[in-house]
Amino acid sequence: xxxxxxxxxxxxxxxxxxxxxxxxxxxxxxxxxxxxxxxxxxxxxxxxxxxxxxxxxxxxxxxxxxxxxxxxxxxxxxxxxxxxxxxxxxxxxxxxxxxxxxxxxxxxxxxxxxxxxxxxxxxxxxxxxxxxxxxxxxxxxxxxxxxxxxxxxxxxxxxxxxxxxxxxxxxxxxxxxxxxxxxxxxxxxxxxxxxxxxxxxxxxxxxxxxxxxxxxxxxxxxxxxxxxxxxxxxxxxxxxxxxxxxxxxxxxxxxxxxxxxxxxxxxxxxxxxxxxxxxxxxxxxxxxxxxxxxxxxxxxxxxxxxxxxxxxxxxxxxxxxxxxxxxxxxxxxxxxxxxxxxxxxxxxxxxxxxxxxxxxxxxxxxxxxxxxxxxxxxxxxxxxxxxxxxxxxxxxxxxxxxxxxxxxxxxxxxxxxxxxxxxxxxxxxxxxxxxxxxxxxxxxxxxxxxxxxxxxxxxxxxxxxxxxxxx
Amino acid sequence: xxxxxxxxxxxxxxxxxxxxxxxxxxxxxxxxxxxxxxxxxxxxxxxxxxxxxxxxxxxxxxxxxxxxxxxxxxxxxxxxxxxx
Numbered sequence: 001x002x003x004x005x006x007x008x009x010x011x012x013x014x015x016x017x018x019x020x021x022x023x024x025x026x027x028x029x030x031x032x033x034x035x036x037x038x039x040x041x042x043x044x045x046x047x048x049x050x051x052x053x054x055x056x057x058x059x060x061x062x063x064x065x066x067x068x069x070x071x072x073x074x075x076x077x078x079x080x081x082x083x084x085x086x087x088x089x090x091x092x093x094x095x096x097x098x099x100x101x102x103x104x105x106x107x108x109x110x111x112x113x114x115x116x117x118x119x120x121x122x123x124x125x126x127x128x129x130x131x132x133x134x135x136x137x138x139x140x141x142x143x144x145x146x147x148x149x150x151x152x153x154x155x156x157x158x159x160x161x162x163x164x165x166x167x168x169x170x171x172x173x174x175x176x177x178x179x180x181x182x183x184x185x186x187x188x189x190x191x192x193x194x195x196x197x198x199x200x201x202x203x204x205x206x207x208x209x210x211x212x213x214x215x216x217x218x219x220x221x222x223x224x225x226x227x228x229x230x231x232x233x234x235x236x237x238x239x240x241x242x243x244x245x246x247x248x249x250x251x252x253x254x255x256x257x258x259x260x261x262x263x264x265x266x267x268x269x270x271x272x273x274x275x276x277x278x279x280x281x282x283x284x285x286x287x288x289x290x291x292x293x294x295x296x297x298x299x300x301x302x303x304x305x306x307x308x309x310x311x312x313x314x315x316x317x318x319x320x321x322x323x324x325x326x327x328x329x330x331x332x333x334x335x336x337x338x339x340x341x342x343x344x345x346x347x348x349x350x351x352x353x354x355x356x357x358x359x360x361x362x363x364x365x366x367x368x369x370x371x372x373x374x375x376x377x378x379x380x381x382x383x384x385x386x387x388x389x390x391x392x393x394x395x396x397x398x399x400x401x402x403x404x405x406x407x408x409x410x411x412x413x414x415x416x417x418x419x420x421x422x423x424x425x426x427x428x429x430x431x432x433x434x435x436x437x438x439x440x441x442x443x444x445x446x447x448x449x450x451x452x453x454x455x456x457x458x459x460x461x462x463x464x465x466x467x468x469x470x471x
Numbered sequence: 472x473x474x475x476x477x478x479x480x481x482x483x484x485x486x487x488x489x490x491x492x493x494x495x496x497x498x499x500x501x502x503x504x505x506x507x508x509x510x511x512x513x514x515x516x517x518x519x520x521x522x523x524x525x526x527x528x529x530x531x532x533x534x535x536x537x538x539x540x541x542x543x544x545x546x547x548x549x550x551x552x553x554x555x
Contacts, residue, residue, distance in 0.1 A: 087497055088509050089549040091542065110497035128492040135492050
């Protein structure tokens with residue numbers, strides 16, 4: 001009873017082998033190789049046996065024209081003379097002629113009767129004739145003449161048939177050798193492909209099993225397989241970085257949210273145990289609700305960053321005017337800056353159309369302005385500018401007069417929950433620039449941070465948000 | 472067994488085809504005589520070596536080696552016509 005199961009397994013293996021890319025590439029190679037050999041064989045045949053056949057037909061045709069001229073010039077007698085003359089000097093003994101009248105009487109030539117295959121007037125045929133009792137191949141042409149007369153002109157085709165036979169045999173053997181080479185070459189190609197892909201497959205298998213440290217080994221050949229391996233390794237490095245990032249975010253969430261949650265709990269517990277009246281208890285609950293709203297905002301920001309990074313919102317991209325978005329943002333943050341004794345200077349063209357997610361871009365600009373207002377001292381100036389520096393590009397620059405960011409802090413500024421030392425005392429979650437960076441990436445652009453005034457005691461921060469205006 | 476049947480059918484058919492094929496008659500003693508007559512008509516102007524070649528052809532025909540004789544006579548005729 002085990003035999004049928006084994007048969008099924010064997011059949012499955014064969015089907016898997018036939019479906020494999022290695023086999024298909026190898027089969028393609030074999031087919032192309034054999035097609036090339038077949039083309040070569042056809043050219044060889046056309047150039048040798050074909051040429052000989054065409055020469056034979058040309059000689060018969062020329063002979064037919066000559067004899068037809070003789071017939072037209074002198075009738076039966078002239079044709080008989082011409083045939084006799086031609087046969088008399090046919091040293092090779094290859095010529096075949098037969099002239100017959102309308103009644104079927106033989107008038108001239110060296111054939112005893114008309115061959116059956118050449119009955120149709122104007123027809124060419126390959127027939128057999130007997131020479132010394134032996135059948136030999138012949139090529140003949142039936143030329144119809146006046147008054148029911150007809151003329152057969154032909155040549156002994158033994159030499160041509162011998163060449164054909166020799167050539168056929170040689171080509172058949174050559175084809176058999178070519179098939180053997182094609183099969184051997186295909187097998188070698190399949191093996192070479194399998195060998196080169198084995199390392200990548202083993203790496204992918206190890207990673208699937210959980211070993212993320214494995215990488216595809218590269219050879220010194222720098223071929224397409226090495227390029228594939230390099231791409232896979234780059235992809236794995238990126239996945240590794242993302243995994244580390246996710247772990248960092250998880251740690252940051254646990255760390256940054258533990259304190260406000262613990263504080264809210266303590267406040268509620270304290271109020272529950274010590275509140276002298278209902279009003280004190282209500283005040284404690286309201287404060288806690290505000291704290292919990294802050295936590296909720298952090299999660300909302302995290303979700304928006306994740307959404308932007310996933311690119312899911314790209315499907316909702318639409319054309320909008322960036323100038324209008326900038327005006328809206330300037331209106332809100334201009335009022336806020338004024339409250340804090342700051343000035344907001346703006347500058348952008350009348351129209352700045354682009355494709356993208358309007359809400360996300362507005363959120364990114366708002367985050368940049370929020371930071372600028374937060375860090376610029378009273379009496380300071382915040383500059384908001386936008387332009388189209390190149391075809392398909394939009395640039396938004398927010399410059400403040402705050403303490404700026406150290407070079408090492410700028411490199412980490414896009415990380416979630418990262419806050420530079422001078423800003424720890426100020427309110428914020430450390431997610432603002434992360435979202436800006438994610439929005440820039442979503443729009444095929446980037447966020448560049450630099451000094452507002454290089455060399456100054458308070459250099460300020462210049463955030464340059466570059467976006468692609470095409471989807 | 473099928474190949475035996477095929478052979479039994481094929482062999483008589485092939486033999487019949489060979490029998491039925493038209494026969495070339497330019498290798499007969501009569502044709503030898505015809506060529507000899509043609510050369511005789513030209514022999515007055517033909518050089519001696521060609522007359523000798525034709526004689527050899529006639530001799531071979533007389534000895535029954537018709538094809539060889541015809542070949543020599545044809546060569547002599549061709550050379551004689553070329554010299555005319």
